[in-house]
Amino acid sequence: MAAGPEDIDIELFMNWFREDPNLNKHYECWNLVCNQSGFDSKSLKRVYRDRNGEMFVYMYRQMLARYDAERLGLNLPLTRPLDNYRAPIEEGYEPNGSLVTIFGSRKANSVLDNTTVQEIEKYRVSIKQAIEMGKFHDGTEIDINLLGAVVSGANMRNYYGGLHARGHVAIASISNKPGVMSATRVASRDPVFWRWHRHIDNLINLWEEKQEPNDFSNSPPVKLRDVILAFKNELPIGHEETEEEEAAAFGEKTFGGGNFDKDVSNNEYVTNELQTRMKSKFWTYFGLTENIDYLFPREFYYFFRVENTSSSPFDVTFRVFLVPEELAESRRHWIELDKFKGGTIPPNSKTVVCRSSDMSSVVRQPPRKTRNELDVAHGTTRNPLEAFYDCGWPYHLLLPRGRRGGMKFKLLVFISDWSQDKVPRKSRFGSISFGGNESLYSKYPDNKPMGYPLDRPFKNNSYQETFAGLNNAIIRDVSIKWVDEWQEVFDDD
């Protein structure tokens, strides 16, 4: 029978993303280091990391936001939640390459076994009851950290069953031998992984939607005047050790001082369009070598124009987010691009703060850029302390791919007070957004809720109303274009 368009499995168009070995590696590392627990090597006791439940919610939500941005780029439907446990799971999955010898395959339209369905439906009812009441069964008040921990399976497992983890196991057991959903290093390859997590995120969102919007009325005494983007390779700077200082000096000279109030949208270095392209490399996994395609961003700098209107120096935290224009009203679809301490803005001054795209707080640091560096990520780290240094989103997936003709996004920059937030960057290791706490017992390095200022419902369900009139926030239009070529600023061997 000839295959008609209706026979095409549209999920195959997302394989490049789901099967990306470094995306898989990120997810595995994150599970080892940040999710749930670690073991104290002295006491041999299980230790839950600071804010592990909140991190569970935030990390998966960020993965989903990125996944949906890629789906939208391809005009595919957004991820549908797997919320009917009894319905056949339309998406089948056969592990890629040599993984098929290790993990089971799942046929399209498979169903979960009935006993499991009854069990997880019961857990869901209990969780929804708790959300309804605002309290868990033992009277403990719900907060995002506890809710995440309960749903993930880290807390109150006897009562709430650890719905998230239970679902993973249940789905993995559909096949003759356990499917990829049973193993963190490969789970996100399966389309059902994303559907299951959309379901879990929606459940958690039921509680979040009952909360009040953030109150930003007590905003810091700084005016964020502009965010300017420029491609790294086009700037008149060198790309050796002093690159960042040269870029900062260029920014101050071109966009600061006497030029601070000038419109620079027609400046030859300024762009409103970011770019991505696909590269390919050979990759060996379980003895099989295959040629894989992976996404790569064109490197850029941000230049933030900031005015301190007070007579005291002010330490700023910058928070940068990106969302496809079509999804801008969907709070959970905003992608964190960066979060950092932007230095001290002198009293009554107009300053340009310069930031390289490769420093991003979400990215595994130092970033891996060349084909050879990407290979380093393929080993499995079983030691959580070593894995900390591997934690973070892969640099090559920093930006969503966008579209051939360009895809419209909104860029949000939000400034908060570093003296309250304390977002550190001591060393260029790991990711401070997804790795966070360096040791088992240390605190997560940001006092604000994860995803702040997008952690609470929008005012009147409108992102524009939420950020309108704030001195410390700015929203800009940017486009992301998927292109074929550009001049690299580093050696990609």
Ligand SMILES: [Cu+2]
């Ligand atoms: Cu999961």
